[in-house]
Amino acid sequence: MKLSRIVLASVLALTACGTADTATTPAPGASGALTPIKLQLQWFYQAQFAGYIAAVDQGFYQEQGLDVTLLEGGVDIVPQTVLAQGKADYAIAWVPKALASREQGAGITDVGQIFARSGTYQVAWKDSGITKAADLKGKKVGNWGFGNEFELFAGMTKAGVDPGKDVTLVQQQFDMQALLKKEIDAAQAMSYNEYAQLLEAKNPATGKLYTADDFAIIDWKTEGSSMLQDAVWANTAKLNDPAYQQQTVKFLTATIKGWAFCRDNPEKCRDLVVAKGSKLGRSHQLWQMNEVSKLVWPAAAGGIGTVDETAWKQTVEISQTTRNQTGDTVLTRAPEGLAYTNDYIRQAIGQAEAAGVDVDGSGFQPATVTLTEGGA
Structure with missing residues (x-):
């Protein structure tokens, strides 16, 4: 199977990704120190990633004992490869692309399906x-x-x-x-x-x-041909480490708070994204924040980040059966091993809910955004 160039790039870049570093992860907040975390984004800074930007800015990660650094994406950056190589602790990637990398040996697992629907x-x-x-x-x-x-x-x-x-x-x-x-x-x-x-x-x-x-x-x-997109991916091998498991729950708890904050404060999050260095203008970013919230809220059954089994199966079926113009498919077989798990997001949802966070967003009402020329 010939994969797209970006997937090929990820495959060629993988080096023993199935044997990623499994050293014990320091417990978040141990001895009062923050645990450094790197999150690889899949594109340049924009409101598509506002929830993570807000979680850093508002101190939600710090509350969980984490010092999170966001790694900006770009044309030649394949997030799941960065994760599989051990250069990041978590990554944001579309499900089909990440599954293609898994088929080629990347040891990664979807632990938080933040976008419940395709855009x-x-x-x-x-x-x-x-x-x-x-x-x-x-x-x-x-x-x-x-x-x-x-x-x-x-x-x-x-x-x-x-x-x-x-x-x-x-x-x-x-x-x-x-x-x-x-x-x-x-x-x-x-x-x-x-x-x-x-x-x-x-x-x-x-x-x-x-x-x-x-x-x-x-x-x-x-x-009826939509596929799952932005998800939080973790290192599969390291999920055997109880400390990394705990860290993952903490990371997801803060991430939930970040996305809920942006749902309720779209203009504030627009400003955070612009201040982060986005090349897109203020009206464009407010539009993007509003539209991205539609993909997150209302959340899938079970709360934000929960993988919906029906949507997952549709994504996998399309990945296995749909051929592009050269006759290739995304996957040659069904995903093996721990392709996704709701274990950690469910724990994070419980903790966020206990802290008073609306994890379902059932009352979310999108705004009407007025765009300006060039998105300024």
Whole structure:
């Protein structure tokens, strides 16, 4: 199986990842000292990671005896590889990409499924007539590749559209210029990022910003081909160490508090992200904070971070059965070993709940965010 370039990079970079350092982890807060922790993010600083940024800023990790350093991601950084190599204690990664790395030997386990649902769209112009996956047949379809394409491919396959024959696939940049210039008929976008870029662009015909009425969205949750995305991954071998187990519960407890804080204080978290050095503007980050909260809240049954078995099985099934344009799948077999566990997140939920944190977010109501040109 030929994996996407980003997964190949992770595979090539792995060195004895199944035998990661299993030395005893110092008990958090032992002797009054904070335990240093490194968390590898999967992209540049933005509101996608606001909960972790807030947990650092608000002292939630410190309350748990942890001194957490956030490691910024980037184009050439594969979080699960950094974790498997022992260069980070935890990592944030999409489930399909992490499972592909596990199949190649990475000893990692999903211990906190923070995003309960997918935020991936395929966006087209409203007047294109494209409203569902079946309408992509015969069209120029943009996608990023790098393992991000399988929801799109699964949606097309389910609709009877052969991704290798029935559409013209176009390698899309991580922006929406190809759609805005009408070089492609449909573009891949995250609800919290690239879609907002469309609404921050000026319509040259009117001199005003485009609105949602100008576009049509294919939401893979509606099409039934969505896959689980941002999760907290831990080192599987080290989970045999009681000290690391305890540390994981503490880390997740503080993380829950961070995401609940951002749910209830979106503008404050927007400011924290901007201050962290994000290259995206204030209105864009507020939009992103609002949209990301929709992916977290209301939480899956059991509380924030709990892996929903149905969603997990759908992700694995798509990973095993959906083929991209070259005929490859994400996985060749079902995940083996401890691919995920709810043991630690359940303990963390209990501790957060005991501290008065709303771990379900059932009353969450998203705001209406007004974007400005360029997301400033």
